[in-house]
Amino acid sequence: MRARPEFRDFNEKELAFIKEFKRGELHVAKGETILEEGVPNQHLYTVLSGWGFRYKAMSDGRRQIVNYAMPGDLVGLQGSLMGEMQHSVEALSPMILCTFERARLFSLFEAFPQLAFDVTWIASRQECMLDENLLTVGRRTAIEKVAYLVVFLLSRFVETGLQVRNGLDLPITQQHVADTLGLSVVHTNKTIRKLADRKLLSWGDGGCRVNDVAGLRTIARWLDPTPRPRPFL
Template sequence: MTKNCEICPFSNNPAFVAPSKQECETVNLHRIGEMQVEAGCEILAEGSDPRRFFTLLEGQAMRYHTLEDGRRQVLNFLFPGDLIGLEPIMLGETSHAVEALSPVSLCVFDRTQIWQMFAKMPERAFMLTWQVAREEHFLGQALISVGQRSARESLAWAFVSLWDRGQQSGMVEDGKMPFPVRQQDLADALGLSLVHTNKTLSRLRSEDLVVWRDGVLQLPDRDALARVGLVDSTVIKKRFYL
């Protein structure tokens, strides 16, 4: 165990609700430790029934489902503060895989201890409801992109949505955000071909709406890009974390 709640990377982040001393003691009692995963490696395997669940401490990851013929649907992108492994806790196994897009650090918990842990800190259990609600909101907007938004609108929506999540997690500094997502990942998330994604991205770049190179993202005019992407004005409020 290399860290504890007192020096958690989220403790001074105003986007998160800081735990009380009692909650810190409870989390430290039930956490197993930390785990590092290299970029490109699997955190959760599709169809598995893992004994652990995780909080993503540092880095970024991706949740996706693979069809029998190898085609892939990216379901969501994960940022620091997100929980990984909730589905098998509720349903017995996971229907998707989770891959690290960059080197990541994970806070590890024993899945069998989750209910005892939350029984001791019921307010912190709200994070489960919060994450499910945010996931539902994101997937709903992604479905709108696949079904109704144009390719230009879809990419604009994706960049703004992921930028806002990164900003909330404290990843945006001096107008720049680490962005290890690949063009193929965005294409697979939005139901676009790689060629169409590349051409549409080039257009957004030519309009000075997106700067994305060497794994770093900048949005020179976030509000203008949001208008292009028909981004709704739903405000994501502060969240609890483990």
């Protein structure tokens, strides 16, 4: 199950600027920390391939996954504007990131208003995702939460062109689900078993197998976002 992401085209001047703005590519292994909370960040990244997650951690090791980074997403914008990161980012798979100099970000705003709008659009879109994720954590029931997260990740995989294993397999652990939804691993496991009993999904060592997308969408009260070309830096 794969889709080609629809990104807007650059004009010639924008393309020339982006080529000069780019400083290289960063290859990251699965499980490696890309950005760390509280540490100054000298770079801004665009995800070219693979996926990771953003999280906040407590002093006792507990963490809250706040969002997932996939191809086309910007990583490190927060640190570029505030001087240091307010969250951490870890790779969930091998990743390739396009690297930009943080210090040159403002030249983009000065010379290329359309690119500056693109950065704002991407940040606004991520804010919308956080709004929906906060609604999920705060107001959806446990079974609605798990169903919503599975549909959300599957839709983002398809949207960004990531390969979903065996058609509908999501490479995610129950610990990631628990850390995203604010549930204990025990509660997460019990909830997943309820969905499995309904033949909606199953879980194995490789992650989550989605058996009935429509059924999960119904439980999650899922509404498809309006499709539109996405900016890409």
